[in-house]
Amino acid sequence: MPKNKIMIVEDEGLTAAYIQDIVESLGYVVTSHEFSGEDAIESAVKGKPDLILMDIKLHGRMDGIETATEILKRMSVPIIYLTANSDKTILERAKITQPYGYVLKPFNSKELQSNIEMALYKHRTECNLKDSLFYDTLTCLPNRALFFDRLGQALKQAKLSRQSLALLMIDLNDFSSINSTMGNKFGEPLLVDAAARLMACVGEADTVARMGEDEFVILLTNIADTNAVCDAATKVILSVGKPFYVNETNCALGVSIGISLFPSDGDTLKTLLKEADIAMYRAKEAGKNQYRFFDETCDQMNRDVGFLLNKVCGFVTEHRGTWDHDGWVDLVIDVKRHGIPFSNDVTQYIGVLLETIKKIYASALALPITIDVEKLIPAMCHETLAFIMENDSIWKQDDWNLLLTKIKAHGFKLTEDGNHIIRDLLESINALYVLLCKNCSYGK
Structure with missing residues (x-):
């Protein structure tokens, strides 16, 4: 397991060396030791430490609290203040940056160790909680909440730049039957594989999200024309349609895809989602493993x-x-x-x-x-x-x-x-x- 990386920001050389000895004896890696706020900001962005030990008094025009404020604008990292000053005014200023610890000098190794361990644990827990709020825990795809946010932002941008968007509502045909007969030990890996195939079908600017047990949605941004949407839908059908081999068992899944377009089919999040959903059910009624545009009526040959x-x-x-x-x-x-x-x-x-x-x-x-x-x-x-x-x-x-x-x-x-x-x-x-x-x- 990789060792946690810690950056030390301390303007006194002997104190910095003492802190570094403690940190390294505890099994952590020191990314760098900085004396000024300006250097600390640059080093944090480059080194991406897992935690920062920040002295409040520093060389240069910035103190530790101002430095922490600037760092937190650029990245999410737990910060523990190390200071000899217990002044109430400074403490109130420090609270604004929501520090993970406030250790008064002089301190011993056990005191510093407990603060570091608790800060790392708290930050890791908060990150996991944040991920669970916005990402599907099984497939690691954005969930409904994050997708709605991205779609809302994409619609605002598309209206300003007069670009086109497409929503592809995707249903994995017969997954429920497979899952009920084979069980979750088969069904869950199948969903993970299907999600990976969907991700491989889109570009970096596009979004794939999981909306339900066997239902996914793709947001295509800045599309050139409807032929590009056809190509994307066909790519999904071909990719997901290839045989799966899970737990030494063969099976195949088809997809039914419903497509709605901005601005021709609507200009609101609710309308586009509803129309894509309707089109998806039309695709299922037409024989599954197909795609349908919201206003499409042509037959297969x-x-x-x-x-x-x-x-x-x-x-x-x-x-x-x-x-x-x-x-x-x-x-x-x-x-x-x-x-x-x-x-x-x-x-x-x-x-x-x-x-x-x-x-x-x-x-x-x-x-x-x-x-x-x-x-x-x-x-x-x-x-x-x-x-x-x-x-x-x-x-x-x-x-x-x-x-x-x-x-x-x-x-x-x-x-x-x-x-x-x-x-x-x-x-x-x-x-x-x-x-x-x-x-x-x-x-x-």
């Missing part, structure tokens, strides 16, 4: 995913697992000609899907029994797509086992590598499903 799977499966079997760049271009042109909304992300995951199906093709050919590869590959893909749509991309270990059983029935060998291939297949198809829904559903 599930048939395009099925068409895309057929084209990719046919492409792999037709080319016998090997193709050149011209073949790839022909496939892309054919898919675009069908009218499927395309993007760089869609293209990327089509490539991932192709490579995964290529592995399935190679594995099927290596089986000791004869398998009709042209039937096996599309059967596995559509079985996986049906699994995604049936479960709204939310599944548990038992569901995963059922999928493996269905795929095994088609003749695919479930080795360790085979299980990894199916996980890759599931992730790539799910990503394409999410991305195509994104491109099709946004009609602003």
Whole structure:
């Protein structure tokens, strides 16, 4: 455990040396010894001590009380005054800085030790209490109180600078069911992992907060346009949608996201939160694992995913697992000609899907029994797509086992590598499903 750091501010050299000997004999680290208030302020900011022992009488234009006042403007640190003066006027001045101790000289080591230990304990307790008031104790994310404060400040700034904001209300689909069946020992680590994934999806200027057991909210500030909000929501769905592995158990969580925008949807904290919440429930009603803007009404286009799977499966079997760049271009042109909304992300995951199906093709050919590869590959893909749509991309270990059983029935060998291939297949198809829904559903 790191040793606490203490800074000594004392204008008498012999007294400072005596204090330092006591402090170091007690197991603390002395960051520096300063003679003047000006030097003490600079040293405190740089050294970030855990406690300051402050003489009231100092060299220079500032005394210890004035120095403590300036330091406390810059940082939160407990201060113990060391003084030979018990004058009532000085004591009243010192009280303004809310010191953690007031030790009269001369003092002994035990007296100083007890004051240091109590000051450190009191300050640590106060910090923990402050954190518990504003931060969620499980995920360490801002709680409702801190989020409301940040949103209020962000709205004031956005109104002054005429910038846009977005609220993303996020519900972890089916978490309550998982938590009730698996217990808190599984559910709590799952929430911590989900919170970390949400944090990784936003920038430093944005805020992720926990609003309830399985409900989170993201505040996006200074957004360029609504396409940026779409990208952020999609990133959240893809990130949280990846399989979780907690306590040697597989599961997956989907998310339903409701989005409200400032200033187009409203200009008050209460209005924006209410509208984002309404939009979130619209996303849940639409099939979960999706996002909806408050005024969004467009439908998803599930048939395009099925068409895309057929084209990719046919492409792999037709080319016998090997193709050149011209073949790839022909496939892309054919898919675009069908009218499927395309993007760089869609293209990327089509490539991932192709490579995964290529592995399935190679594995099927290596089986000791004869398998009709042209039937096996599309059967596995559509079985996986049906699994995604049936479960709204939310599944548990038992569901995963059922999928493996269905795929095994088609003749695919479930080795360790085979299980990894199916996980890759599931992730790539799910990503394409999410991305195509994104491109099709946004009609602003």
